[in-house]
Amino acid sequence: MRGRKKWMVLVVLSMFMVSALLIGGCGKKEEGDKAGDEAGLTGTITIAGSTSVQPFSEVLAEKFMQDNPRVQINVQGGGSSQGITAAVSGAADIGASSRELKAEEKGQGLVETVIAYDGIAIIVNPANKIDNLTREQIRDIYLGNITNWKEVGGEDAPITVVCREAGSGTRGAFEEIVMEKQDISNKVIIQNSTGAVASAVAGDKNAIGFVSLHALNDKVKAVKVDGVEAKEENIKNGSYKISRPFIYLTKGEPTGVVKAFIDFVLSEEGQKIMQDEGAVPVK
Amino acid sequence: MANYPIVQNKEKARGNVFSAGGFYGRKTPVRGKELWVEKVLMLSASLFILAILLITLFIFAKGIPLIAKTGLTDFIFNTEWNPTKNKFGIGTMLVGSLAVTLGALLWAVPLGLITAIFMAEIAPVKVRDVLGSFIELLAGIPSVVYGFFGLIVVVPFIRDNLGGSGMSILAGAVILGIMILPTIINISRDAIRAVPEEYKINSLALGATHYQSIWRIIVPAARSGIITAVVLGMGRAIGETMAVVMVTGNATIIPDSILSPVRTMTSNIVLEMGYAAGDHQAALFATGTVLFVFIVLLNLIINISAKAGIKNAHR
Numbered sequence: 001m002r003g004r005k006k007w008m009v010l011v012v013l014s015m016f017m018v019s020a021l022l023i024g025g026c027g028k029k030e031e032g033d034k035a036g037d038e039a040g041l042t043g044t045i046t047i048a049g050s051t052s053v054q055p056f057s058e059v060l061a062e063k064f065m066q067d068n069p070r071v072q073i074n075v076q077g078g079g080s081s082q083g084i085t086a087a088v089s090g091a092a093d094i095g096a097s098s099r100e101l102k103a104e105e106k107g108q109g110l111v112e113t114v115i116a117y118d119g120i121a122i123i124v125n126p127a128n129k130i131d132n133l134t135r136e137q138i139r140d141i142y143l144g145n146i147t148n149w150k151e152v153g154g155e156d157a158p159i160t161v162v163c164r165e166a167g168s169g170t171r172g173a174f175e176e177i178v179m180e181k182q183d184i185s186n187k188v189i190i191q192n193s194t195g196a197v198a199s200a201v202a203g204d205k206n207a208i209g210f211v212s213l214h215a216l217n218d219k220v221k222a223v224k225v226d227g228v229e230a231k232e233e234n235i236k237n238g239s240y241k242i243s244r245p246f247i248y249l250t251k252g253e254p255t256g257v258v259k260a261f262i263d264f265v266l267s268e269e270g271q272k273i274m275q276d277e278g279a280v281p282v283k
Numbered sequence: 284m285a286n287y288p289i290v291q292n293k294e295k296a297r298g299n300v301f302s303a304g305g306f307y308g309r310k311t312p313v314r315g316k317e318l319w320v321e322k323v324l325m326l327s328a329s330l331f332i333l334a335i336l337l338i339t340l341f342i343f344a345k346g347i348p349l350i351a352k353t354g355l356t357d358f359i360f361n362t363e364w365n366p367t368k369n370k371f372g373i374g375t376m377l378v379g380s381l382a383v384t385l386g387a388l389l390w391a392v393p394l395g396l397i398t399a400i401f402m403a404e405i406a407p408v409k410v411r412d413v414l415g416s417f418i419e420l421l422a423g424i425p426s427v428v429y430g431f432f433g434l435i436v437v438v439p440f441i442r443d444n445l446g447g448s449g450m451s452i453l454a455g456a457v458i459l460g461i462m463i464l465p466t467i468i469n470i471s472r473d474a475i476r477a478v479p480e481e482y483k484i485n486s487l488a489l490g491a492t493h494y495q496s497i498w499r500i501i502v503p504a505a506r507s508g509i510i511t512a513v514v515l516g517m518g519r520a521i522g523e524t525m526a527v528v529m530v531t532g533n534a535t536i537i538p539d540s541i542l543s544p545v546r547t548m549t550s551n552i553v554l555e556m557g558y559a560a561g562d563h564q565a566a567l568f569a570t571g572t573v574l575f576v577f578i579v580l581l582n583l584i585i586n587i588s589a590k591a592g593i594k595n596a597h598r
Contacts, residue, residue, distance in 0.1 A: 167555055167560075167563060186536050187534055187536055188534060190534060192553070196529075203438070203439060204439075
């Protein structure tokens with residue numbers, strides 16, 4: 001009895017292994033064929049720069065390398081300034097920036113391609129009557145200088161300020177655009193995901209928070225900033241101020257495999273990926 | 284048995300009937316199998332120890348360099364945490380962990396102890412069984428569910444009735460208290476049940492009432508077990524993460540009231556691990572290192588207090 005059982009186990013196991021080998025082998029073969037069909041796309045691309053663009057570049061690179069197995073893309077961080085420098089010096093094939101270039105950085109043979117926008121909505125509870133805040137007011141709220149809604153024209157109630165954790169890209173963008181290098185008060189409530197911020201604001205009628213534009217839902221209300229509604233088209237035309245462009249920089253017009261990659265990023269598929277990851281597509 | 288003298292000798296030498304093939308009255312091939320089983324058991328035990336050693340080594344290797352760079356006292360007692368600007372002080376979180384844990388113990392220990400006494404000494408068997416299964420249920424609920432309950436029920440309740448944002452030490456203490464109740468109840472109940480029956484009988488014979496016997500004789504005799512229960516509950520409270528992150532608000536401030544939001548050490552790690560890099564990540568590991576040392580110290584306290592308790596009991 002025992003002997004037979006063992007034998008059965010062995011048979012089943014070996015069947016598993018054989019089928020695994022077969023499936024694995026087939027998969028490899030298919031990939032090889034596909035690469036042959038794409039003919040020619042080989043090479044290495046180095047992308048360096050903004051840590052806010054980095055996660056997007058990584059996802060895009062991953063997909064591109066999947067489609068073109070002979071292309072190797074290295075994505076590095078370092079910050080927008082470093083990305084610009086690297087693009088000028090040629091240390092990186094593509095420099096990534098999450099801010100507009102300053103006057104002295106323009107020129108130098110750099111070609112800017114805006115690949116997407118990043119928009120941040122300022123949200124309050126739907127029960128809150130406030131529907132417009134200025135950037136100064138938002139900054140003062142997050143600095144802890146304004147602590148009551150009546151100071152910005154609302155009811156007499158303390159403001160519950162909700163914020164993302166240190167290191168979050170959304171917080172980084174918010175600090176950059178709204179806080180103007182001043183530190184967010186350490187009294188604020190910290191939530192570590194966009195969803196958690198939204199639900200904290202949805203649950204507390206005195207709360208304020210900020211989330212990526214794509215995370216807006218009808219349980220929270222996005223306020224106008226300086227009178228402009230947080231909408232994709234207002235971000236694209238530049239009137240909504242709490243937004244920033246994601247820019248790829250190349251030394252001269254992109255060519256070869258770099259051009260192929262940027263074309264892929266701007267293609268419907270690439271833009272869809274950006275949108276899924278939380279950016280506002282350019283197209 | 285007499286046919287296998289070697290087996291018998293070995294069995295005697297180890298003083299363990301289960302380790303030798305002879306116990307089952309099987310023939311020699313079984314003995315070979317037994318040896319294998321022993322080796323496998325030994326291997327899994329060593330793997331377990333190896334895993335613990337590796338984890339310890341890893342936490343310390345990742346955390347110590349940053350503590351050394353910041354300075355131990357500065358890291359632990361500085362209250363400024365601004366990792367993107369290289370300010371790493373977990374003072375506020377140390378206070379936060381202690382405040383939430385203490386708050387939980389403050390109400391869960393008396394309640395747990397009284398429930399344990401009730402279950403061990405007073406409750407009829409049926410009530411005791413029902414209570415017991417409820418406590419088991421309580422122990423089996425995942426912590427994220429407690430956190431969700433806190434977020435949906437406790438936080439709004441505090442916000443509407445006591446003011447503030449609701450995300451507070453109080454909310455954390457309420458949720459953690461519920462979570463450590465099963466630990467406190469189960470262990471102190473077992474400790475109370477383990478008190479020799481004669482103590483109670485003698486006490487009653489001397490004319491003490493049942494309640495006097497419980498408070499003056501049984502509970503003091505079970506003291507070391509009850510202390511273990513409290514310390515284990517405390518360990519669970521300090522180590523709990525998910526539920527706490529959801530209800531305490533996670534602000535890095537020294538709290539000025541129980542309605543103020545706080546961040547605990549565990550929350551700090553789970554909050555910021557997602558995007559942390561470089562020194563920031565190292566600082567989170569360093570937070571883990573401090574927490575690790577903290578919990579090892581707690582375990583030492585358990586052992587010492589348990590030993591002291593045994594000595595006292597023998598006096």
